[in-house]
Amino acid sequence: MISKDMAKQIEGSSAIRAMFEEGAEMIARYGKENVYDFSLGNPNVPAPAAINEAVKEVVDSEDPLVLHGYMLNAGYEDVRQTIADHVNKLHGTAFKPNNIVMTVGAAGGINVFLRTIIDPGDQVIAFAPYFGEYNGYTSNVKAELVVVPPDTDTFQPNIEEMNSLITPKTKAVIINTPNNPTGVVYSAETLKKLASALEAKQKEFGTDIYIIADEPYRELVYDGVEVPYVTKFYDNTIVGYSYSKSLSLPGERIGYLVIPDEAADSEKIIEAAGVATRILGFVNAPSLMQKAVAKCVDEEVDVAAYDKNRTALYEGLTEMGFECIKPQGAFYLFVKSPFEDEKKFCDLAKKYHIIVVPGSAFACPGYVRMAYCVSYETIVNSLPEFKKLMEEIKSMK
Amino acid sequence: MISKDMAKQIEGSSAIRAMFEEGAEMIARYGKENVYDFSLGNPNVPAPAAINEAVKEVVDSEDPLVLHGYMLNAGYEDVRQTIADHVNKLHGTAFKPNNIVMTVGAAGGINVFLRTIIDPGDQVIAFAPYFGEYNGYTSNVKAELVVVPPDTDTFQPNIEEMNSLITPKTKAVIINTPNNPTGVVYSAETLKKLASALEAKQKEFGTDIYIIADEPYRELVYDGVEVPYVTKFYDNTIVGYSYSKSLSLPGERIGYLVIPDEAADSEKIIEAAGVATRILGFVNAPSLMQKAVAKCVDEEVDVAAYDKNRTALYEGLTEMGFECIKPQGAFYLFVKSPFEDEKKFCDLAKKYHIIVVPGSAFACPGYVRMAYCVSYETIVNSLPEFKKLMEEIKSMK
Numbered sequence: 001m002i003s004k005d006m007a008k009q010i011e012g013s014s015a016i017r018a019m020f021e022e023g024a025e026m027i028a029r030y031g032k033e034n035v036y037d038f039s040l041g042n043p044n045v046p047a048p049a050a051i052n053e054a055v056k057e058v059v060d061s062e063d064p065l066v067l068h069g070y071m072l073n074a075g076y077e078d079v080r081q082t083i084a085d086h087v088n089k090l091h092g093t094a095f096k097p098n099n100i101v102m103t104v105g106a107a108g109g110i111n112v113f114l115r116t117i118i119d120p121g122d123q124v125i126a127f128a129p130y131f132g133e134y135n136g137y138t139s140n141v142k143a144e145l146v147v148v149p150p151d152t153d154t155f156q157p158n159i160e161e162m163n164s165l166i167t168p169k170t171k172a173v174i175i176n177t178p179n180n181p182t183g184v185v186y187s188a189e190t191l192k193k194l195a196s197a198l199e200a201k202q203k204e205f206g207t208d209i210y211i212i213a214d215e216p217y218r219e220l221v222y223d224g225v226e227v228p229y230v231t232k233f234y235d236n237t238i239v240g241y242s243y244s245k246s247l248s249l250p251g252e253r254i255g256y257l258v259i260p261d262e263a264a265d266s267e268k269i270i271e272a273a274g275v276a277t278r279i280l281g282f283v284n285a286p287s288l289m290q291k292a293v294a295k296c297v298d299e300e301v302d303v304a305a306y307d308k309n310r311t312a313l314y315e316g317l318t319e320m321g322f323e324c325i326k327p328q329g330a331f332y333l334f335v336k337s338p339f340e341d342e343k344k345f346c347d348l349a350k351k352y353h354i355i356v357v358p359g360s361a362f363a364c365p366g367y368v369r370m371a372y373c374v375s376y377e378t379i380v381n382s383l384p385e386f387k388k389l390m391e392e393i394k395s396m397k
Numbered sequence: 398m399i400s401k402d403m404a405k406q407i408e409g410s411s412a413i414r415a416m417f418e419e420g421a422e423m424i425a426r427y428g429k430e431n432v433y434d435f436s437l438g439n440p441n442v443p444a445p446a447a448i449n450e451a452v453k454e455v456v457d458s459e460d461p462l463v464l465h466g467y468m469l470n471a472g473y474e475d476v477r478q479t480i481a482d483h484v485n486k487l488h489g490t491a492f493k494p495n496n497i498v499m500t501v502g503a504a505g506g507i508n509v510f511l512r513t514i515i516d517p518g519d520q521v522i523a524f525a526p527y528f529g530e531y532n533g534y535t536s537n538v539k540a541e542l543v544v545v546p547p548d549t550d551t552f553q554p555n556i557e558e559m560n561s562l563i564t565p566k567t568k569a570v571i572i573n574t575p576n577n578p579t580g581v582v583y584s585a586e587t588l589k590k591l592a593s594a595l596e597a598k599q600k601e602f603g604t605d606i607y608i609i610a611d612e613p614y615r616e617l618v619y620d621g622v623e624v625p626y627v628t629k630f631y632d633n634t635i636v637g638y639s640y641s642k643s644l645s646l647p648g649e650r651i652g653y654l655v656i657p658d659e660a661a662d663s664e665k666i667i668e669a670a671g672v673a674t675r676i677l678g679f680v681n682a683p684s685l686m687q688k689a690v691a692k693c694v695d696e697e698v699d700v701a702a703y704d705k706n707r708t709a710l711y712e713g714l715t716e717m718g719f720e721c722i723k724p725q726g727a728f729y730l731f732v733k734s735p736f737e738d739e740k741k742f743c744d745l746a747k748k749y750h751i752i753v754v755p756g757s758a759f760a761c762p763g764y765v766r767m768a769y770c771v772s773y774e775t776i777v778n779s780l781p782e783f784k785k786l787m788e789e790i791k792s793m794k
Contacts, residue, residue: 001605002513010668042466055456064444107680111678118400120517208398250465252465271407272407278530281508289685
């Protein structure tokens with residue numbers, strides 16, 4: 001009795017979960033210290049202590065009717081003011097509270113925006129490899145997800161290929177930088193090329209094409225790399241931000257949309273977002289957590305811990321002969337599978353108690369994703385096992 | 398550039414909001430004490446103090462990686478165990494944690510369940526008058542909302558009319574008891590009749606038809622009335638519960654679905670609900686608040702305060718000649734409009750600074766909804782104004 005589309009979603013979403021479940025079974029059988037589970041992007045660096053302090057402060061100081069009550073669907077005005085100020089300070093933008101809509105994570109925000117602009121049959125473009133959940137988000141609104149094939153040399157978006165896929169039905173292009181699963185950061189040059197390509201297509205078709213900038217990993221970057229702010233390159237940009245990774249609060253479901261005045265029909269979209277958040281059942285972002293993050297906009301998680309993991313795993317694996325682009329952000333390594341069929345690699349890795357996710361879950365077969373948001377010990381202890389795995393692979397060739 | 402359907406949703410959802418905005422304008426002009434705003438169902442009784450204590454306790458005692466992290470999409474196992482035990486104790490049921498899926502309020506839960514079972518073009522039945530948001534929830538999944546006309550004598554569901562509207566495409570019937578906007582509680586007798594009618598239709602068409610029991614007002618009842626637990630009457634019942642009203646936490650977005658083992662395909666539905674909650678962007682119910690409500694399942698808000706309002710408003714209005722069924726639950730009065738066109742009544746009421754919502758927003762024209770979750774003073778001070786209003790109406794006839 002479940003719907004046809006939901007049956008398809010369950011089928012399609014099984015890859016990461018299947019790996020996670022196999023990992024859980026292995027842990028039960030062999031013990032946590034003997035399993036190297038790189039399947040899930042669940043932060044292992046705790047939220048800054050300031051978050052819990054902020055939580056306690058707001059419950060002690062705010063009127064419970066306000067703190068736990070309904071507010072405007074877009075969120076508390078003072079919270080949106082604080083966030084607008086913070087974004088403006090960091091990026092030299094000029095957003096007002098009105099441009100900020102608090103959401104149930106970035107996932108909630110993207111769903112709200114898609115609900116706002118998509119009619120069934122409209123098209124949304126994503127660049128492979130992409131976060132597999134976009135399949136679900138677009139299926140929710142009966143949009144067609146059009147996939148641009150990967151550029152596996154750089155994992156930057158393939159803009160020429162994108163151009164050939166845009167039609168009058170293209171309503172949005174989702175980008176995700178720093179990227180899950182590659183860790184790549186889109187450069188200013190890339191964003192300029194993307195913007196001018198989209199501007200030309202908007203002109204050609206007389207349409208508006210929005211960039212949805214999915215940015216949960218914005219704050220997780222290494223080697224001093226800069227993540228350009230997309231609204232500065234292209235007017236029709238909607239930003240989906242989340243505190244899931246930047247403050248290690250994935251379970252709290254707190255994030256926001258930025259809907260700039262420069263975006264086409266921004267006033268109508270802001271109004272519609274308020275209705276969409278309500279009818280989708282979110283209604284508003286969790287109220288206590290809105291107030292808590294507003295007190296913590298200057299806080300950071302311990303990015304150095306992720307960096308240490310990144311370096312150890314990247315250097316360890318490449319020394320053994322694995323091929324991988326060096327990630328500049330997020331907490332994933334996207335490693336070329338030594339076999340053409342990466343599922344064969346995933347299966348063989350399990351023999352060494354190593355759990356990785358096949359790239360086909362990200363529309364990029366031939367690769368595997370490793371989430372290095374694990375303990376440093378897990379990384380160090382996994383390396384000898386990876387070495388044995390590589391030796392077995394070499395002996396097979 | 399907003400979608401065609403969203404334009405329709407904005408149009409349709411404007412009635413309550415329009416009244417609320419007019420109320421806000423009036424308050425700005427005349428002062429809060431001179432405006433009688435009965436437009437919104439926002440609790441005015443604060444959350445029990447135990448909630449804030451529980452919040453502080455969990456942030457002080459739980460590992461932040463667990464407390465703020467991802468868990469199973471369905472929610473923390475211990476929280477679901479606590480809630481299952483609590484429901485079983487109250488209602489003599491036998492639910493296990495597996496039957497409970499934590500959700501972002503009841504609205505989130507209903508959206509998750511609809512996403513799970515609905516294919517475009519399927520039908521969902523609601524009994525007028527019904528909570529207008531059901532229009533949005535069903536439009537999200539491209540279902541057709543089929544409305545059973547009201548029985549304005551009793552405001553109990555019109556089961557004969559429902560029977561004539563069920564087709565092989567009917568996937569669900571939404572009921573809401575205690576009811577928004579009437580305050581009516583469905584009796585055990587009514588539920589028995591409803592269940593046997595649906596069982597007959599299931600047999601006739603060889604389909605499964607789920608009851609969605611939308612129960613945010615379950616705990617707000619008066620005069621010792623009992624609210625029968627729907628799963629005990631009909632196997633294919635899914636309950637959507639929320640702490641928004643029972644603990645005055647509407648902004649926190651915390652509730653749950655009950656998916657009983659007895660429901661058809663319950664295992665698949667439970668699995669699909671976990672996927673639906675993820676792809677809709679909720680991912681999981683806010684984690685800190687899951688833990689906090691689990692510590693407060695035995696807490697209650699001050700229902701006596703609502704009861705005092707109910708009695709004062711109901712008695713005051715009926716003495717003046719207004720016609721209204723006496724509500725047994727929730728915090729709404731559904732009053733017959735002295736004019737056939739209830740919008741005319743809403744407009745005239747504004748002259749006396751009284752804000753009420755037209756019944757057409759609930760698919761029941763000729764009536765108005767008054768939300769009495771306001772201060773007792775507002776009720777008392779509004780009565781002389783209602784009296785003047787009634788006198789003007791009488792003089793017009």
